[in-house]
Amino acid sequence: MNSYDDMNSMEQDVIREVGSIGTGNAASALSSLLGTQVRMGLPVVSVLDYNAAMSAIGNPEAIVAAVMVGMKGDVSGIMLFILHPDLINEIIGILLGRNFEDYSQLTEMDISAVNEVGNIMISSYVNALSGLAGVDISLSVPEIAINMLGGIMSVPMAEFGYQTDKLMMIRGKFIIRDVELNSDLLMLPDIDSLNYLMKKLVQSNE
């Protein structure tokens, strides 16, 4: 396999399974962090090229918060979790009792809370992945950026630009206090890791 879109339907099913379990883990982690019920919708897993991924997530100049973590060990690559303002507001609203209308109002404390939530979400998905595939994945320290979506998306695109033009995306839907909130997770093992993962995942599925 040379690219994410070379995955056959069985392999896509396996990734969807990772997405489901990961989103479930993420919802329960978020629920215990926020101390409120978090429900989840069925996550949608898709493999898209850069422009399609961009238009699925939003306007390139839209300001979002993104948490990035590097994966090492049996699998190397990047996980990038993108939070839109409504989800950020829900998080800092519950954790810190404040709201924001403009990103410039975010304090260091708010930003580190958002970073931590991103980190927890990413870890939930990585745990689902490593559990299902039976592989060891270690994660780097999470880093957060609050900036234009296009600039943030260019980071994984450039990182894998010599290998592929495609991104693998899991769109999760969380329902907190009856409000539906979308988040986007870009799960980007490098191509060697993707092949390795698929071998392990399909084996364990049989």
Added chain:
Amino acid sequence: MKVARREGLLITYALGSCIGITLYDPAIKLGGLLHIMLPTADHTRVDNIYKFADSGIQEMLRKMQAFGGVKSRYICKIAGGAKMFEMQGNLGNIGQRNSESVQNVLRQEQIRIVRQDIGANYARTMSLDVETGVVKVRSFGRPEITL
């Protein structure tokens, strides 16, 4: 890559680690805007030559020459090459390598970069007004600048 003559606004949105390169020939009001993502096209199956600094700039020069552009008149400005995340090690630091590669290629082509706005940790939207040659850069949380 976009080229326009006499009028029009060329624009590329939200450059992160990517670099936007504008070339403008004021004598004939010819403008070009290239958006590159990676430093060099070496050792790779090239599906899109504009993705790389070296092959992209060369193709841009060829296209603009076809439109009557003269290299010695070009006014060149660049923007982008940010490091969006403070990651440890090499991960996510392609912006700096992009900047170096763009500067090298332009030097080899004997094109001087008149103004640049590169590096730091924020994304930039870059535009070139082909009628006036004015290049603007806007970014999040900072006033728009004219390069």
